Amino acid sequence: MQLVVFTIAGLVFLALLILDPVAVAQLGYFCATGNCGVRSRWLALALALLVILWLALRAHAAWRRRMAAAKAKTKRKPRKSRAKPRQP
Numbered sequence: 001m002q003l004v005v006f007t008i009a010g011l012v013f014l015a016l017l018i019l020d021p022v023a024v025a026q027l028g029y030f031c032a033t034g035n036c037g038v039r040s041r042w043l044a045l046a047l048a049l050l051v052i053l054w055l056a057l058r059a060h061a062a063w064r065r066r067m068a069a070a071k072a073k074t075k076r077k078p079r080k081s082r083a084k085p086r087q088p
């Protein structure tokens with residue numbers, strides 16, 4: 001149950017970040033000082049997980065771009081197949 005609450009809180013936090021970054025900064029300060037009822041350790045863990053997820057997504061996108069470029073660079077022309085002689 002705790003995981004569901006943290007997931008929903010994280011999604012709401014990200015939605016607020018898009019809509020009103022100043023309010024998110026104020027909320028972050030409020031929670032970091034321990035006034036929101038959630039331990040700072042859990043907030044730090046959630047923030048670390050979000051950063052790790054963001055970095056993993058960026059690395060995966062860069063890897064895909066690099067592989068696509070390498071594939072396009074080494075693309076070969078198709079060979080013409082030779083006709084085999086017929087056997088009577």
